[in-house]
Amino acid sequence: MTIAIFGLGLIGGSVALELRTRSLGTLRILGVEKNPHHAQEAVQLSLVDALVEEDKAFAEADIVILAIPVNTIKENLNRFLDEIKSGQVIVDMGSTKRHICSSVKDHINRSRYVAAHPLAGTEFSGPKAAHLDLFKGKKNIICESEKSDSDALEMALKVFEFLGLENLYLSAEDHDKHMAYVSHLSHISSFTLSLTVQEIEKDEKQIFNLASTGFASTARLAKSNANTWGQIFEANSEYLLEAIDLYINNLNKFKKSLVDQDQEHSKSLMLKANDISRVLDGINFNH
Amino acid sequence: MTIAIFGLGLIGGSVALELRTRSLGTLRILGVEKNPHHAQEAVQLSLVDALVEEDKAFAEADIVILAIPVNTIKENLNRFLDEIKSGQVIVDMGSTKRHICSSVKDHINRSRYVAAHPLAGTEFSGPKAAHLDLFKGKKNIICESEKSDSDALEMALKVFEFLGLENLYLSAEDHDKHMAYVSHLSHISSFTLSLTVQEIEKDEKQIFNLASTGFASTARLAKSNANTWGQIFEANSEYLLEAIDLYINNLNKFKKSLVDQDQEHSKSLMLKANDISRVLDGINFNH
Numbered sequence: 226m227t228i229a230i231f232g233l234g235l236i237g238g239s240v241a242l243e244l245r246t247r248s249l250g251t252l253r254i255l256g257v258e259k260n261p262h263h264a265q266e267a268v269q270l271s272l273v274d275a276l277v278e279e280d281k282a283f284a285e286a287d288i289v290i291l292a293i294p295v296n297t298i299k300e301n302l303n304r305f306l307d308e309i310k311s312g313q314v315i316v317d318m319g320s321t322k323r324h325i326c327s328s329v330k331d332h333i334n335r336s337r338y339v340a341a342h343p344l345a346g347t348e349f350s351g352p353k354a355a356h357l358d359l360f361k362g363k364k365n366i367i368c369e370s371e372k373s374d375s376d377a378l379e380m381a382l383k384v385f386e387f388l389g390l391e392n393l394y395l396s397a398e399d400h401d402k403h404m405a406y407v408s409h410l411s412h413i414s415s416f417t418l419s420l421t422v423q424e425i426e427k428d429e430k431q432i433f434n435l436a437s438t439g440f441a442s443t444a445r446l447a448k449s450n451a452n453t454w455g456q457i458f459e460a461n462s463e464y465l466l467e468a469i470d471l472y473i474n475n476l477n478k479f480k481k482s483l484v485d486q487d488q489e490h491s492k493s494l495m496l497k498a499n500d501i502s503r504v505l506d507g508i509n510f511n512h
Numbered sequence: 513m514t515i516a517i518f519g520l521g522l523i524g525g526s527v528a529l530e531l532r533t534r535s536l537g538t539l540r541i542l543g544v545e546k547n548p549h550h551a552q553e554a555v556q557l558s559l560v561d562a563l564v565e566e567d568k569a570f571a572e573a574d575i576v577i578l579a580i581p582v583n584t585i586k587e588n589l590n591r592f593l594d595e596i597k598s599g600q601v602i603v604d605m606g607s608t609k610r611h612i613c614s615s616v617k618d619h620i621n622r623s624r625y626v627a628a629h630p631l632a633g634t635e636f637s638g639p640k641a642a643h644l645d646l647f648k649g650k651k652n653i654i655c656e657s658e659k660s661d662s663d664a665l666e667m668a669l670k671v672f673e674f675l676g677l678e679n680l681y682l683s684a685e686d687h688d689k690h691m692a693y694v695s696h697l698s699h700i701s702s703f704t705l706s707l708t709v710q711e712i713e714k715d716e717k718q719i720f721n722l723a724s725t726g727f728a729s730t731a732r733l734a735k736s737n738a739n740t741w742g743q744i745f746e747a748n749s750e751y752l753l754e755a756i757d758l759y760i761n762n763l764n765k766f767k768k769s770l771v772d773q774d775q776e777h778s779k780s781l782m783l784k785a786n787d788i789s790r791v792l793d794g795i796n797f798n799h
Contacts, residue, residue, distance in 0.1 A: 344724040364721055393721055406712045407722045411730040413766055414701050419785040420762045421755065425693045432791045434651055434680055435694045437631040441792050442732045443698040448789045451782035455775045462770040468708065469767055473760060475707045479700055480756055483749040488742045495738035498706040502735045504720045505728050 228384070229255040229277070229286035233267040234453075235347065236318050237292030238355025241272040243388055246357060257282050258352075266352040283308045288380055291317040296456040299325050306334040314377040316384070318343055320404065320453075321460040322368045322397040330372075339381040340368040342400065343390050344408070348448040361389035368397040405464035410472060412446045412454055413465070419447035515671070516542040516564070516573035520554040521740075522634060523605050524579030525642025528559040530675055533644060544569050545639075553639040570595045575667055578604040583743040586615050593621040601664040603671065605630055607691065607740075608747040609655045609684040617659075626668040627655040629687065630677050631695070637737040648676035655684040692751035697759060699733045699741055700752070706734035 228244060230237045233256050241254050256273035258264040264276055282289060289305065291298050298319045305315055306329060316339045319325055326340050343365040347354065365385050370378055385392055395403070422444070426432045436444075458465055475494075482491035515531060517524045520543050528541050543560035545551040551563055569576060576592065578585050585606045592602055593616060603626045606612055613627050630652040634641065652672050657665055672679055682690070709731070713719045745752055762781075769778035 344722070346724065346726065348726070363724075366722075403713070403718070403722050406709050407719060407727050408724060410708065411705060411727045413763070414705050415730050416782055416785040417759055417762045417766065418698060418701050419788040420765075420781060421697065421759045422693050423784070423787060424758060424762075425755070426690070429791055431690070432694060432788075433794055435631070435653075435690050436791060437633065437650075437695060439633060439635070439733050440694050440698045442729050443702050444788055444792060445729045446726050447785045448792065449782070449786075451779045451786060454782060455779040458766075458770060458778055459773060459775050462773070466767060466770055468712070469763060469770075471711060472704055472708045473763060475704045475711075476700070476756060476760060476763075478707075479704065479745075480753060483745060483753055483756075486746060486749065488746050491745055492738045492742040494707060495703055495736070495741060497710070498703040498734045499736075499738060500710060501706040501719075501731055504716055504723060505731060505735065507720055 226251070226288075227253040227255060227286045229257060229282035229289045230273065231257045231279075231282070231289065231291045232293035233258045233263055233272055233352050233355070234292065235350050235354040235359070236343070236345065237290065238267065238270070238272050238352040239345070239357070239359040240290060240292065240318075240384075240388065241267075242270075242355050242357055243360065245272065245274075248387070253285075255282050255286060263352050270352055270355070272352060272355060280308075283313075287313060288384065289313065289315045290384070291315065291319070294453055294456045295319040295321045295325065295460045299328050299460070302329050302338070303332055306332045306338060309334055309337055313337060314339060314380050316341055316381045320346065320408070320457045321401055322366075323401040324460045326369050326397040335372055336374040337377050339370070339373045339378055340397065341381065341385070342366045342368070342404075343385070343388070348446050350450040350453060358389070363390055365390035365392050366400050367392055367394050368400050370394055401461050402464050405461055405468045409457060409461055409465050410468040412449055413458075413469060414472065415444055415446035416449075419444050513538070513575075514540040514542060514573045516544060516569035516576045517560065518544040518566075518569070518576065518578045519580035520545045520550055520559055520639050520642070521579065522637050522641040522646070523630070523632065524577065525554065525557070525559050525639045526632070526644070526646040527577060527579065527605075527671075527675065528554075529557075529642050529644055530647065532559065532561075535674070540572075542569050542573060550639050557639055557642070559639060559642060567595075570600075574600060575671065576600065576602045577671070578602065578606070581740055581743045582606040582608045582612065582747050586612050586747070589616050589625070590619055593619045593625060596621055596624055600624060601626060601667050603628055603668045607633065607695070607744045608688055609653075610688040611747045613656050613684040622659055623661040624664050626657070626660045626665055627684065628668065628672070629653045629655070629691075630672070630675070633736075635733050635735040637740060645676070650677055652677035652679050653687050654679055654681050655687050657681055688748050689751050692748055692755045696744060696748055696752050697755040699736055700745075700756060701759065702731055702733035703736075706731050
């Protein structure tokens, strides 16, 4: 079997590494990487058997996995579906699903495509961030599975299972809505915290001295890749804007409690916020 | 030597544990704990040699360490300074310093007081959260050290050194200003993220399924104790309100970039936010 992976960053590189290191039987991993610097790193790290051009990937692969930025998926998926032959499958691993799924909804080969999103991103990016076990025990959201041929879905599920992912099924609409709150808003709040602290603390050494592990945890996602996230935010701007407005609304409740010196109010907000403990305590921190 | 610790939660309990477990020579640790549930836990965990009333603590201790909520420190510090005898020292470990220091600025025994803030808080609280090495390698901010007698400061420094803290010196004003941005704002943003996600995701199971480690990291501080933080926010409301306004201002920049579909703008914000990496990569995550 031959698997082609487009994009050898954190996600694509980790898929490649897992398949290369742990698969039994004969498996050939082809990589397509347009960024010359990443291509070079992928070779040095032996992530794939060979780096190839797109046409060779489509000529030889049984499964094509897209781990490229979401805009690039959306801009190219129709063309990719034009190129595939019977029996081939395309799987994407992008962090937004609505725009991508809707862009190919009328394509004659739509049923050869499986829309997925493994919730395995970290604040690191590029081939060097790739590592084994990135996907182990993580959730994978599959969207519009009813629109994929059963054999295509089955092939994709085999790969997901191999990676250690646990599958959930959502509509693309629901996926994007939930992600706006549970993932994209976290990134916005972290980036914003970083900007705000840097505006006040001109001296990096000072931030370093005064920052506790609490700050480090809250600002961690501010290290995330600007290009990747710029595309995600734009692709999901509608829901994300709703989420940011609701967030500002809640910030204003805290502000009001401070202006009014109403500690009972701020405490009631925090006690409600504390309820997240039950969720957080169960999250798999394996990464 | 006898050390009395007022408040046996995360901070006070960890000081007690460190002193009880690792000190050489004869050291007696007295605990003052008004919360009966915490008092019982402290006894079960053998955090102190004895639980005593305030008057006994002041009668017997060489050093009194205050690890109680910041309002309680402010409300009682004058009275505590009334009670101390020559040679005794009071050290506080509260997370805000301006209101506390200013409340005792004219007290005749001011020089027997050392104002400190070990940056060792976590999202956990209570005696059960106490653990060894909480302070190891962490920063400790000492405020208005010039107002403490040199022998009082020296005694406090011995305790800080024993705990493994690294001391920094700031004015109470500067401490509170920096903390508003680097610590208190992180908590506000985390509490707010939790509230917002819970408003949309009524089903905890759904949040659990969809939350990645990124969300868990950003929302971690939302588990923090509402009473402790209600007091901190109120004591530092002036600077914290400034910080929240600046934060909302930066959020609005992200909003604008989304409304305008201006990916270059959002990317430039994120690239600037990425600069925090250099700081974060150096933070000591030992806790």
